[in-house]
Amino acid sequence: MDVVEILTSLIGFRTVNPPGDEEEAVLWIRDLFEREGLEGEIYALDSRRPNLLVRIPGKKGGKPLLVYGHVDVVPVEGQQWDVDPFAGAVKDGYVWGRGALDMKGPLAIYLASLLETYREGSLAGDVIFLALSDEEGGGDYGARYMVENHPELFDGVEYAIGEFGGFSFEVMGRRLYPVMVAEKQICWLKLTFEGRGGHGSLMHRDTAMEKVGRALVSLHRGRLPVHITPAVRRMFLSMADALPFPASLLMRALLIPSITDGLLSLLGERMEVxxxxxxxxxxxxxxxxxxxxxxxxxxxxLEVDGRLLPGFTPDRFIRELEDLLGVPFEARVLRYDPYPDDVDWRLMGALEEAIGMEDGGGRVIPMLLTGVTDGRFFKRLGIQTYGFAPMKLPAHFPFGDYIHAENERIPVEALHFGVRVMKHFFSRGAWTL
Ligand SMILES: [Zn+2]
Known part of the structure; x- marks a missing residue:
């Protein structure tokens, strides 16, 4: 089965989360491996929401590489699709359907490249392949469950390949391949403001309403301090290396905290991301x-959707908020996932090399993600995820516009490109060194 057939089959399973229903898709993937003589184990908190783990032996053995992806997808309700989102249509050079990019397409790339490399006897080192449920719902049945209940399965694993990155985009004629190496984390807060209460017919000062009003205005007008984390430093230095002057100079200048915000404002709307x-x-x-x-x-x-840079704690975040808001409040943390700021960079060179074998002009740049992936759970076990599903995309392909949106699709050629790049990577075995 080639990568396109794998993807169209995966799209056919309605793994919409909620509720999920990943079972059929996961068992189908297990069959794919069994046809190659590889046995998979199912681990599940709920049998309708299973996870599949397959150990694939490589030539050298050694510490295994983890390769993982989620099979669930987001709903399609209220969206105007030009095709049936679950038909897996191949049309105009694209595979269309829910999950084509997020992330059944990447999963199909991993599956096709791993199975081919294994069949050809060129898989350099051991790989643990993991198909997960429930990424889009927070991972309680998927990655969180696996890490909290079966951490021993990942003994010795240092590196993982997973979401989110590897797709190309063009800036000033240069093709860049961002690779997620770190994520910002959720820190949801409830802020309580207290003040004088009383009858609405009188004119009160120092009320809770007034304080929350001032807090909202401060949040809107002001910003919390600039911090340059290791992932962001390397991200912008890599872009500086990849881009021509004067963009290269601007990328470096953004790393000077006293001018970061002013420079972003000068550079215009597109830089706001x-x-x-x-x-x-x-x-x-x-x-x-x-x-x-x-x-x-x-x-x-007042409830606040807080997002912390790697390495930050809720306490430090609350102190920053106290300085910005200028009114007293009590803060309670509703939800927080810790995430350290250290990055293990050792596989970056191998990813760049694998891309370079198929796209000599392409440059790999590390990336800090503002959202979250299953990578945060594996990070707890000390596993460094590289978000890498290589796709060489047409210059104006609006990648971000298709994620979780109608008419999600992936170029057929990008799937084949991804398989070739991953095969280079799997057959060279940088993770065993
Ligand atoms: Zn995803």
Missing amino acids: FRPLFHNTASPTIIRGGSKVNVVPSRVE
Whole structure:
């Protein structure tokens, strides 16, 4: 089965999460391996939400490489598709369907390249392949379950290949392949503001409403401090190396904290996507306060979707918020996943080399992701994920516009490119060194 057939088959399984229903897809992947004589083990918190682990022996043995991907996808409700999102249509040079990019396409690339390399006897070292449920729902049945309940399965693993990256984009005529090496993490807070309450007919000062109002304005107008984390430093230095002057100079200048924000503003709207890479961020999303129109409440709650740079703690984040907001509040952490700021860079060269064998002009750049992936769970075990599903995309392919959106699709040629690159990587075995 080639990569296109694998992908169209995977798209045919309706693994929409919620509710998930990954079982059929996962068992189908197990069959793919069994046809090659490789046995898979199922691990599941709920049998309808299984995970599949397959150990694939390589020539050298040694410490295994983890290769993982999720089989669930996001819903299609309310979207205007030009094709049936679960038909796996191949049309106009693309494979169309929910999950084509996120991430059944990447999964198909991993499966096709691993199975071919193994069959040809060229897999350099041992690989653990893991198909996961429930990434889109937070990983309780998938990566979180595996890491918390079966950590011993990953003994000796130092590196992983997974989401999110490896797709090309063009900047000033240069083709860049970003590879996720670190993620920002969720730190959801509930801030409580207290003040004088009383009858609504009187004119009160120092109310909780006033404080939350001032806090919202400060959040909107101001920013938390700039921090240059190791992943971002290397990301922008790599872009500086890859891009021509004067862009190269600007990329370096962004790493000077005193001018980062001003320079981003000068560079215009397109550069705004970079701003959260330099800041902890706090988006106010829910307000609760008051229950009667003629009573001034003495307490108002504000929930904030906080996102922390690698290496930051909730305490430090709350101190930054206190400085910015300028009004007193109590903070309670609703949810927080720790994530260290260290990055193990050792496989970057091998990824760059594998890309270079298929795209001599392509440059690999590390990337900090503002969202989260299953990589955060494996990081707890000390496993460094490289988000890498290589795809050489047409210059103006709007990759970001198709993720979780209607008419999600992937160029057939990008799938074949991905398989060739991954085969180079798997047959060279940098992770065994
Ligand atoms: Zn995904």
